[in-house]
Amino acid sequence: MDKKIKAVTRIMQAQYGFYIGIAILLVVLYQLDIILEGAYAANFGMQYILETIGILTTIALVPLSLKLFSVKLAKIKESGAEESLKLYQQWSTVRLMIIALVTYLNILIYYMTLNSIGGLCALIGLTASVFCLPGEKKIREELNLVTNNEENKEEI
Template sequence: MEKKIDRLLRLLKIEFAVTWVVIICLIAGYENGILEEGTLIGNSRAVYIAQLTGVLLAICLIPMSLRIFNLSLTKYIRNLDIDSALKSYRRWSEVRIILLLVVAVFNISLYYWTMDTTGLLCGAMAVLASMFCVPGKKRLLSELDLLKEEEES
């Protein structure tokens, strides 16, 4: 079981690192001129719709990504056997980080498309929220109630 937990943690840490690499590469692409900046400047209707979409994504997906994991954990994952619980924990961790990645990528791109700080602020909120998703052994054990079982044995 210890091997499975370590393998799961290694995979989750890699996935977490990949999300940060994607965000950094996106920013580097815009800053170095690889990706085109200012594509929506001058089109006020498109800017408004894009900013509204970015804000709504941030308002809806950031809290949902943090809350949905907790709900699935308390209602579903803790009632499974250890193998199924670890698979489900991985799946929900991936869903959570993907939701945050969608918000961050869209809003950071929105900032560069419009050169307006609304997208930057919403993207920063998503990146900051991802810090609540950093995988760790102690966290995994406590969320799956395995910490109590290890202390008892």
Template structure:
């Protein structure tokens, strides 16, 4: 149990750290801001894609462990299934969060920034703690 929790915490922490590194590097002008800013068509398509992905993946990740298939897999396989499904749940939140952070600085579109913040806040509801681990194993 402890090793699974440590791996899941590392995954969550690294994704937040990567997003934070994007912010620090772009805000200190180490990386160039707005490289894709002139391409309004790409901005529009990326915004639509990320809005749909963020809106769909957040509730999906929050309810993932309530599905019968996932719950039975966790009960039967134990730590192995918890690591697999926990990693999937974190990926459904963290990948769009990191991508939204990067896209915010590429297009300088606040919609990406807001979606990244929403992803970060949603991560608090699934952060792997010992108590949550025990509850989800029941």
């Protein structure tokens, strides 16, 4: 079981690194003018629409992703150990993808409008992603999985 937990942890860490890497890549591409920025900087009507979309997606999806995962976690704990580990990984991926959508969308809005609202919403998404940081200890605690060493300590 320990090997499976470590494997799931590595997969989730790779997914998180990929998420952060894409966010950094987007920023670098805009900063190096590979992707042109400010497409809607002079169009105040489009700025308003894009910023409203960014704000509403942030307001809706960040709490939804965090709450959805906690609701699913209660149901995941009812499964067997191996099944719960598989479901935990799947729902962690869904949560991270929802937060990634918020982050990437708002980075694009920030650079298209050159207004700080998109940047602020992207930072909210990045901050929320901290709750998605995978760790072996976190997985064990959330799924109530005890290692053999911990079982031995409890018996003594």
